[in-house]
Amino acid sequence: MATSSSLTVSQALVGRTISNNSTLHSDRLSLPGFNHSTRTLLKSSFTQTIRISRSLRKNNNLISRSSSSSIKAQAVETLEKTDTALVDKSVNTIRFLAIDAVEKANSGHPGLPMGCAPMGHILYDEIMRYNPKNPYWFNRDRFVLSAGHGCMLQYALLHLAGYDSVKEEDLKSFRQWGSKTPGHPENFETPGVEVTTGPLGQGIANAVGLALAEKHLAARFNKPDSEIVDHYTYCILGDGCQMEGIANEACSLAGHWGLGKLIAFYDDNHISIDGDTEIAFTESVDKRFEGLGWHVIWVKNGNTGYDEIRAAIAEAKSVTDKPTMIKVTTTIGFGSPNKANSYSVHGAALGAKEVDATRENLGWPYEPFHVPEDVKLHWSRHTTEGAALEAEWIGKFTEYEKKYKEDAAELKAIITGEQPTDWEKALPVYTPESPADATRNLSQQCLNALAKVIPGLIGGSADLASSNMTLMKMFGDFQKNTPEERNVRFGVREHAMGAICNGIALHSPGFVPYCATFFVFTDYMRGAMRISALSEAGVIYVMTHDSIGLGEDGPTHQPIEHIASFRAMPNILMLRPADGNETAGAYKVAVDNRKRPSVLALSRQKLAHLPGTSIAGVEKGGYIVSDNSSGNKPDVILMGTGSELEIASAAADELRKEGKAVRVVSLISWELYDEQSDEYKESVFPAAVTARVSIEAASTFGWGKFVGSLGISIGIDKFGASAPAPKIYKEYGITAEAVIAAAKSLI
């Protein structure tokens, strides 16, 4: 851990960077870390915070060690002074900002914002604690719009609350090229948006992850005299989210874990895209959630029942051992005289005529995008209040750090994402003499080594811990009554597992969440994995039983096309280590890459430790493992990944005995290899050498890139089979003999 001057600490505490650099996002070459301009930004952000808080302290004496309650009290006082007419006006402002933005874009979803504006207003104006000028303040309340298509609700709220990310011009460029207001909420585009939603059900599962993170950190770091971690997670989800299986998985876990500070609003509007929910969704959601162990409240009038909503939130907060679902019955497109309560208002602009009719109906005389002065004034206090909240918390942290030095250092690492120096030295090193082992077991050795040095490492398996080998032996289970522990038991819920890990990763940049199942079951959580990649959540996917090598369980359990399918996915690292050093290298890469997820494909079967493998090699993605040629002119290049690198090496040994000059290349990560210089690539794969053979117990799809049009790819382009693994390898021709024969046919 770096030593910290006061400024460094403060910088660190500001949390993650605000990046306007959209190139960063789409550029696979970018690695995480603070560049110069980011540092400046962080510094100025922190300076600004201090300035504001000082001024507040002077002016209204709000900032003191115990000022949290006074700030809350002030908020409540403000609320009590706010007359209902002004709330109405604010709510209608939200509605019309959404209507106008969708109308201007001629694209988008006005229905949800019009129906959910009241709960949105109450959340952002009366309930949530945040600092609009630092969207990454660590102890903020988190808000997730799981029904992501309704993003104009959130953009309108961020705008009113004073977030710099959503200015009036941003609202006006809704859904346009390069704007901060894309068609669904994207955390990497819009500071203030916590996670990326749109694919239904993901958001509520992310919210469970965020709430898990809070509960874990609070249990681990809070002290009797200092609640240094203390925030709520709020979520709005709709009928669509409720129908998705991932939501049920995640909510079952939330109930099991007793996430009392998770409060979800179910926008019960009875309309989905195909019409009334009666056509496909007639279950009792209330009863299901009671079964899942949630506290359930029904707000019957979500359109105008402000006090009902307020009372429900108060009740939800009073229930501390269960998450709460507040079912809020609303009218989709509330206010539109001809389209409200119909699917036509869900996902299309109202049209000029209906916009006029809605303006008339709701008594809204203003121009598009206008925020009335009294509404603007009312919301303006959040800038000062938010700064005060953060400043107060910084003060609190300073005190905390004095008393609890080690805890503070760990917490700071989680908040800032700065891992302890030399953490990678904890990774195990192997020699060819080390006993042969399955890479799933070697993975467990790495995880247990990292558990000692990475404060934010947390994770587990979807009911396969003893097969995936993912338990950190020094920790117990994260459970309702032991939330300070770090082994998470996800049950057989792969999709929620991935999305919950996304929530953990995006809670604080120092979290390193990992999750595990059989590689073939990535099919169950691909929706969440893609969001990891898109939203720059550096989740580590520990995927064992990575080929026909798992044997008897048969084709339902044997991945074939999965490696190729992740190689084709943007911003994700697909790593298939061959032995101990490559497994350690895979973890080195995975922990380093906090802005792109890693998929580790690991063997069930034992593998030898090969001479020539190395962490440094892994970091290049592809590298020479052994070679008896000279002048960069081998007779043939054999290449492979994972368990087949051993086979390629054995084939090379045989060919060398016959006097051939053979190079063996490990291609553990195509993505990392692609990032190397042309010069390096030529040193590994000289263009002049066209005799090339690849071997991988998986689809050959894509290997043409490396073997070229004259080479041979040995792989599996059909489904697997149920039998002992060595038998399947033999029958499927994944053998050294096959490699030797292919090589000889090319030399």
Next chain:
Amino acid sequence: MATSSSLTVSQALVGRTISNNSTLHSDRLSLPGFNHSTRTLLKSSFTQTIRISRSLRKNNNLISRSSSSSIKAQAVETLEKTDTALVDKSVNTIRFLAIDAVEKANSGHPGLPMGCAPMGHILYDEIMRYNPKNPYWFNRDRFVLSAGHGCMLQYALLHLAGYDSVKEEDLKSFRQWGSKTPGHPENFETPGVEVTTGPLGQGIANAVGLALAEKHLAARFNKPDSEIVDHYTYCILGDGCQMEGIANEACSLAGHWGLGKLIAFYDDNHISIDGDTEIAFTESVDKRFEGLGWHVIWVKNGNTGYDEIRAAIAEAKSVTDKPTMIKVTTTIGFGSPNKANSYSVHGAALGAKEVDATRENLGWPYEPFHVPEDVKLHWSRHTTEGAALEAEWIGKFTEYEKKYKEDAAELKAIITGEQPTDWEKALPVYTPESPADATRNLSQQCLNALAKVIPGLIGGSADLASSNMTLMKMFGDFQKNTPEERNVRFGVREHAMGAICNGIALHSPGFVPYCATFFVFTDYMRGAMRISALSEAGVIYVMTHDSIGLGEDGPTHQPIEHIASFRAMPNILMLRPADGNETAGAYKVAVDNRKRPSVLALSRQKLAHLPGTSIAGVEKGGYIVSDNSSGNKPDVILMGTGSELEIASAAADELRKEGKAVRVVSLISWELYDEQSDEYKESVFPAAVTARVSIEAASTFGWGKFVGSLGISIGIDKFGASAPAPKIYKEYGITAEAVIAAAKSLI
């Protein structure tokens, strides 16, 4: 519809083929249809059935038009005469067949069969109606082991019931190469197994599909004087299935549809792989299922409470408007003195010592794999009874056919899989003058044309019918009270949708189920899609909004890697049509391929109808759309799929104006192209022509195969963006200008 002689009818009614040809399964080249040996098999199977039923008729006068009740009565009578001791013995036979097979394989899952043997015995011996000598008899009760790892339960039951697919030697080769008893149930390996399970949650969703199929056919074809369709669907699922989101999705639909003939047994044994379910699964499953609209019964003693189980099934049958979940509390590994009720008995052989201890504990003196004579004798009646059931039904169908000729013809087409002759002539034909349209709309035209001629066409969308354009206008909605209709409303439940369609497809070979969502959300149902491919279920996946061309919804909704990911998957057809004729061609191929699923990627945006596209071309997977070269020596080959074929064609037009000889190739389906002859391939892609440019608004992964090492692939290897589609195309360089520049750089 082919005219039918008596023999043809009978053959047809036998249902689908029994194939022992495992090559067929893994061979992508095979097309469905009856070959000579299959016909012989069907014929002999039918002859055998008749012989048995004649003998029964003579001997005990069981076969008459109203004999159904007498057969049932006989079964019950047998049951009543069966003393509990014999049931105990039969149940223990099942337990030990499982124990012995797992022990011999030294691999497998003994725990579930040992716990579920009682319910298994009662189902197969006392309740279910089936014909062991014709596992494909249409009107059989369906059984699905959703907890597929417990497959030795089903193999033991099939063995006792007299199925030829599971002889003693098959039990002894459990989980071995080439056996009929793979590590998880596989319908394509083991006649008597209805669907392929193992990946948890799939089976219960398949069961919902099977029950939907029955309810639909019964409503459509039954007459006041003839219940020609009348069977139950039974399913056993465990804690693992219950945790999976797909199960909740499917069960929510089953409740919504009121599938009264679906009876699911929940093996409530409190143990999952990682230990007691307390660590991750503490919800009230009962309450959740009540919320989902199911009838719930709890059998507290599933280990020995035979009468409790019988009573529960009787009660379940009496509830006709709801599916029933019978929660059966069992002890995993019942009988094993040291391992019962622990995770150690879930997924590993007991070990010789514990097998001995279990033999002693349960008083089982027999050698491994022994079936006591009285048990054998008791079960032997199923062969004659099953034949009688089928023969009776055939008699009933003969009567039905006389009275209801047209209905019988339609039903027969669904039972046999023989589509009406010339059905493909119903597909629409387009000319370059036809108005430009989105392929999603052209798809709807095809679906509506096929609705008139394909009796088994049934399907719908996951709440995107109006975006996916999947409504068949001549039909209403399949709903609880209108199950004879064919538009299915799946709600926002992609994963269950896919698995339900697998169930429908595998119910009867003439079903042509289709389902729809945005292409990107294949990520949510990939688990089910892979099972379509593996289990040879010819589901048609209608996937619209297939690229950045969907525009403003942004990167969460824009597929990039999805096309490549399906091209890498075995036994699935990935089709991306470019216009009307290609869309019609895609449907031609999809309907023809009843043993492999098809994924149709369709555009949101309008596309021109191109000169040169054709259904015949589509059937070759890749073909020349336009060409101004001679002697098979174009200067450059431009290739593309879907919406980018138009761009390639526009680029070709420009290049030709400059005097270049340009060939344009559509590569709508790489799988079909791969099946063409080398000669044909050379005629499309002459080896000598290395100047090749591909364009596809998707990952370039895999295109190297066609453009070669000297060619250029234009595509998208990062995530999309939120903006109007033309703007994204331009910014991402998916333009004719880019194609022209690339081509010029190569010529």
